[in-house]
Amino acid sequence: MKIIRTKDYDDMSRKAANIISAQVVLKPDCVLGLATGSTPIGLYNRLAECYDNGDLDFSQVTTVNLDEYKGLTREDPQSYYYFMNENLFQKVNINKDRTFLPDGTEPDSEKACRQYNEILASVGQVDIQLLGLGHNGHIGFNEPDSFFKTETHCVTLTEQTIQANRRFFESEEDVPRQAYTMGIKTIMSARRILLVVSGEDKAETVKNAFFGPVTPQVPASVLQLHNDVILVADEAALSKVGELL
Numbered sequence: 001m002k003i004i005r006t007k008d009y010d011d012m013s014r015k016a017a018n019i020i021s022a023q024v025v026l027k028p029d030c031v032l033g034l035a036t037g038s039t040p041i042g043l044y045n046r047l048a049e050c051y052d053n054g055d056l057d058f059s060q061v062t063t064v065n066l067d068e069y070k071g072l073t074r075e076d077p078q079s080y081y082y083f084m085n086e087n088l089f090q091k092v093n094i095n096k097d098r099t100f101l102p103d104g105t106e107p108d109s110e111k112a113c114r115q116y117n118e119i120l121a122s123v124g125q126v127d128i129q130l131l132g133l134g135h136n137g138h139i140g141f142n143e144p145d146s147f148f149k150t151e152t153h154c155v156t157l158t159e160q161t162i163q164a165n166r167r168f169f170e171s172e173e174d175v176p177r178q179a180y181t182m183g184i185k186t187i188m189s190a191r192r193i194l195l196v197v198s199g200e201d202k203a204e205t206v207k208n209a210f211f212g213p214v215t216p217q218v219p220a221s222v223l224q225l226h227n228d229v230i231l232v233a234d235e236a237a238l239s240k241v242g243e244l245l
Ligand code: F6R
Pocket: 034, 035, 036, 037, 038, 039, 040, 066, 067, 131, 132, 133, 134, 135, 138, 139, 140, 141
């Protein structure tokens, strides 16, 4: 694992955006695996700036997102589709027909997951999979003890994740209890993984995930087994592993 230590959140966002930009420049028809959450917002802003400056062209890029809440439509401001549209898709010249997320409106979980697996198979290998890190070590919505489940599946969110996501909703009752997520096998099959982490509140998780044993109790720890992972993290997020670097 290559670890890039950055000064702060902005620095993390710029450096991680540079890695994605380089991918798009080198392979204009690349497949990007994308994530939602607070951490990548600065990175997406930066990519949009690069597009505005004429440095990036997304016209041939395909994207596949990690996950989507079950039960939310694309128009719902809390859906991950809406998030992606707000933060990236509508700001750049990407072909929206080439942007994919699990279908949150499909009530039949088996069908939704099967359809997303078919999409993933049809787009081919992901060139860079962007990931954030949950406080409990989750990646996508692969929660602790999910036994490294393989492909797209429906998960019931843990209490900790519901609490963490609560800030985006009006009340706790509004936080969806289930989501469709890419599985660990799918995430691990990306050519390269780019993980962005910021803040002292993630420092313990970073230590457990990347300097502890590989275990389903800390899903991100499986990334230790991938041969091309770049962790771009700020000083605060690396504050508990300083002596181990
Ligand atoms: C988002 C996702 C989640 C987040 C994680 C960190 O698509 O799959 O795993 O990456 O919960 O979220 P933030 O960045 O909000 O701390």
